Amino acid sequence: MAIPQSYTDSKTYMHDCLQFLNDYQWIYNYPNTHILVNKIFEKIPLDWVEYFNKFNTNDFNSLALGIVNENAPLSLKQFLRKLDNLKPKFELKTLPENISFTFPKNISIGIKKKHEILCLSSVVDRICRDKDVKSVLDVGCGLGYLPHLINEKFHFKVIGVEGDEKKVRLAEEYQKKYYPHSIENVSYLHNYITKDSLDTLINLGLDNFCITGLHACADLSITILKLFLKITSAKCLVIMPCCYHRLTINSIEDGLETFLNFPCSDILKRVAENFKIETFLRRPFLRLAAQQSCESWKELDHNAHDIHAKNCLFRAILQEIAEEG
Structure with a gap:
């Protein structure tokens, strides 16, 4: 965890964060x-x-x-x-000069999203090569821009998994129109990933692969983390979670809120026992990340x-x- 230099342990840092909030x-x-x-x-x-x-x-x-x-x-x-x-x-790193990609024209994708796709792809490449990984599983692949970039620039075989069936159809249409050369190495699977998706991912038959995800919203990032720990053939994980606050509410009563997957950290759970976090770590707190x-x-x-x-x-x-x- 990238705690400030003035702290020597994460427990003290988390305590001070909760006290401040x-x-x-x-x-x-x-x-x-x-x-x-x-x-x-x-x-x-x-x-x-x-x-x-x-x-x-x-x-x-x-x-x-x-x-x-x-x-x-x-x-x-x-x-x-x-x-x-x-x-x-945080240590800010510049994008490698050799990373470029031609996004389809007349496609609604902003400068910020393009930048994130380019940055994440370079991190995926670096970590995959370090682990001698040859294939990538992109969870929540959307319209497939990241899979095509990873394949075109770094020559990895990619399977994109997407829960929205309409996006899967569009991704396949864009592939035929803009990236026909990738059909042998980039494929898509319509599947809504949950904690029960372990067999689905294992049955893809990937060996020594990387799991990645861009803007893995709501509980998806946590779900991916838990699945990654159970899949022995998944050698590395490169995930860029979403800042959106749509976590599943575990219980709500008289203005008090708790969440199914928050907190995840064992240390934070122990520190939180000294605070009534259900009174102030509620949805408005989660929204701070999206400001x-x-x-x-x-x-x-x-x-x-x-x-x-x-x-x-x-x-x-x-x-x-x-x-x-």
């Missing part, structure tokens, strides 16, 4: 549309409000990056310092901030009216 749950532990319903403005410390009232656009943009001036309230500085200390330190990055705020002008604020508050007013009947 518990202490500041008033910031996030509700739907964004409920800021009036839950009276969030009344929970903001008064010294923060006084400080924010003097802000200009550049000040708000800097705040999103964790930057405040010397006149900031001590409690706000402490909040930002704790937040910065808890941020994992815009801090970087997206730094270039906003006054008009953009104004539009964003009004959109948020107008929706909150409608929600307040709905709650009041």
Whole structure:
């Protein structure tokens, strides 16, 4: 786990993360549309409000990056310092220059998704070669862009598994139209992967293969991890989970929520025994991963901030009216 350098063990780090999320749950532990319903403005410390009232656009943009001036309230500085200390330190790697791929024209796929496909393919190649793997199983392959890239650039045999039958048909149509040379080495299987899919994957007959997945949403990433541990012929796993929050709810009662596959970590489970995580690690917490990055705020002008604020508050007013009947 990529814990910050200031921590020497994951148990202490997880404890501090839970403590932080518990202490500041008033910031996030509700739907964004409920800021009036839950009276969030009344929970903001008064010294923060006084400080924010003097802000200009550049000040708000800097705040999103964790930057405040010397006149900031001590409690706000402490909040930002704790937040910065808890941020994992990631090593950013550039895409190899030899990685390129011609995506079909007139296909709705964004720049971000293209970048992710290119990056993941290079990691799959590096790890597969290290493990002397010759074939790849792509779980949740969608329309097949990753399988074709892996085959075309790195010459692996690929089987794409997809739970949406319509996407499987489209993937096969795109293959005939754009990648006819790959028919011998790229194939598709319509199957919705669950914890009971072990025999299905074993019966594919792959030997010494890699399991990969891009945007493995909801519980799929966890399901893949559990299946990987049971398949002896699967030699490596390269997965890029999705940030979306659609985990299966295990139980819900009076605003308390628990999830079928969260937490997974044994250490986090033990640490969580000291907290009532069902009160603050709920769906609003899971949605934090799908929020815009801090970087997206730094270039906003006054008009953009104004539009964003009004959109948020107008929706909150409608929600307040709905709650009041």
